[in-house]
Amino acid sequence: MATTRLERIGSIFSRTEGLLLRGAIKPDDRPLWFDVYKAFPPAVEPKFARPKLENLTIKPILYKEDLIRAKFHAKGQGLSVNMLNTTGETQTKRLIQTYQRLQSEGVPEEELIQKSTEAVESARRSPADTKIIAKNPESVTAKVLAEADLKNIFKE
């Protein structure tokens, strides 16, 4: 095509449009995508040269319960994650929920960490909790998990 190969000038649309308007390519020979682009232009024109975005700052993502999470993590609690568990229930989440529940029940501040840790630990030991229920029961993962004996997974 008779186009310039300087890709940093304008966008592909503006270059093609220039060729079309000035008759360098016939309207019937226009690229296949041209009409589609014209009907659905992208949100930002794909130019190489763009103004700097210095005033945009990246904000940190923080949550209220991060304070509680930090307390647990400082004690070494809830740091590990079971990757097989696809339900989104991590130990930290359970710890935080228990902490909040106990807090609303009026347990004193200094005992909260220890008590919620104990509560989660005892719940974890109960056999009903060891079975992981996968979200999609038909998936291969679910089938494997159903058969697997996770407690004795390393014992052969």
Added chain:
Amino acid sequence: MKMYLNSSKMLLLTRIALKHAFPKTGLSSYFTKKSTFRIQNVYMYSSKASSSTENVYNNFTDWETLSRKKKVSKAMKAYLERAKEHDEFMKRQQFEFNIGKRHLANMMGEDPETFTQKDVDRAIEYLFPSGIYDPAARPLMKPPEEVFPARKAAEFDEAGRPHHFLFYTGKPNFFKLLYDAAENIQLLHKYEDKVIRKKETPDPNASLDLNASVWLTKDQLEQMLVEAINDLEYDNFKLVMDRLVSLPYSYRCKEFIEKYRKTLSTQRFALEIPKPSYDENGCAFVTTYECLRKKARGDVTIKCPGSGKITINGQDLTYFEDTQSREQVIFPLIFTGMENKVDVVANIEGGGPSGQSGAIRWGIAWGLRSFVDKSMLEAMQVAGLLTRDHRRRERKKPGQPGARKKPTWKKR
């Protein structure tokens, strides 16, 4: 700033609009003058200008209408042109070949109608005798389809869409091979998982035996894929195939693997060993014709129940005067331990004693194959008894006394 931008853009559009209205008048020079009037003009024309750009777009035929006309892509057009050119060229060559063949037949005094390609080759060899070593460099006259390589068929359809999904990689066949190998590896992994889940063990008898074959060499692979590949790509090929083979269930894609392996021909001679014939006394014998070494040629007959008698051109082993030649002759018999079990009759001519003895040695070894067992056969192969020695005398070079020997050279 924004204002300025806007106005300059409008100016541009106005220009386009005016150009459309009065294409041949020199309006552009009119716009080069700077004046407030111009700006006003721009605003006056601005609405018209934008609508003009719109007009250009409105005049476009929409895609649906365009696609109703059957359009052949540029790629296909170019290909068809080339194909036509090639066809015409081949037609011309065929015509010339036929004429040439008739001339040749007349020259040789034969009937042009029944003159076959074999006759052509013979005539060419007779009329243009050539001593050039490389057969490819000798004169030839073959039908054009053999001389000119076949052209690649079009790799795309009429719309210009390539047939192969990896066409844009430039080496679609090679990368398809890698893709298939990866696909097979994934399938085997899945299968292995399934077996483990069922708590079964792999079948030891079903494993793949790859001792008798090797991967295709780079040249062979290139020939198979009809694509040139570089060393790195060939290494990648071997790597991925080795990975595939190393999997425990690789026998499941045996067909795919064996397509890229070539069998080693170690057992080749086992198939070709002649059965001994029997003479009127019921004595088994094998005759090996064309025992060649250097300039000597002859034939060797081995008779199996024998006493170790060796007859060379009617004489015994003393036909050769030097011990080296005598050793050469009896070496295969001693090696196989048959020196007192067979009789040897050899007729030999041409060459000197070492050539003749070498030819007989090879003839005896070649004939003994019919009388020894398989393990001895392999031992003979390893010892080099069954290998023909193709070395010939090297010619003398001008400017020096021998083939390699140089005149004495003294620096000062």
Added chain:
Amino acid sequence: MIKRCIAQPVKNAMLFCRSNSVASLPELSEVTHENTKALSTNPLDHPDYFQVHNLFTVKDLFESRVHYGHKEGSLNENMKPYIFGSRQGHLIFDLDITANHLRAALNFAAHIAYRGGIICFFNRNALNAHLVERIAQECGEYAHTRFWKGGIFTNANHQFGAVTRLPDLCIFLNTQNNILSQHTAVRDSAKMLIPTIGIVDSNCSPNLITYPVPGNDDTPIAIELYCKLFKAAIARGKEARMKFLQENN
């Protein structure tokens, strides 16, 4: 790896605050009713002729871990508008923005497929290369996941030994050649007036990509999702094309 380690804690936190986001779901019901009428008109007049908006939800993106960017230090300046924030040094994409961009890209791909365009998939990540090639084959389109020999686009007639039709759309499932340099095909497509769709991670430049989709371009599950979506969009485009061709023959 780092991305995966942070996966679970962040995921939980994010679920609470973001699962109520429906901004990217346009008015489904209206469009579907309209659809039957719109079939006879020009597909370009319809805002979403191929119904690509119902191919996925923001939740699907989230579950496929599309929102994980790289670490803050490797951020490309031009990716700033697409970033939701930074969770302990790891950038998180704003999935509402991503969903809009992805829908625009899917719509474009479907239209190109409808017009019989050649679509070529690119990916230089060895982990996902096979998947991409397989999807391309299933779509009846093309793939290039290997070493890019310079000049495949810019010197095509010489490279292929004949006049060659170049792709009409390039879909980059990652736009980087390695962590340091951009894929040359991005530049070459822009040179040759070929529109591009690209999954741009937080360390990639979206500038030359016609329809950039900010999102995770490393994780196989995310690539799987993109592949599935593009395959579905292309299939819809091709289906409409077959219909169109049958009506006109």
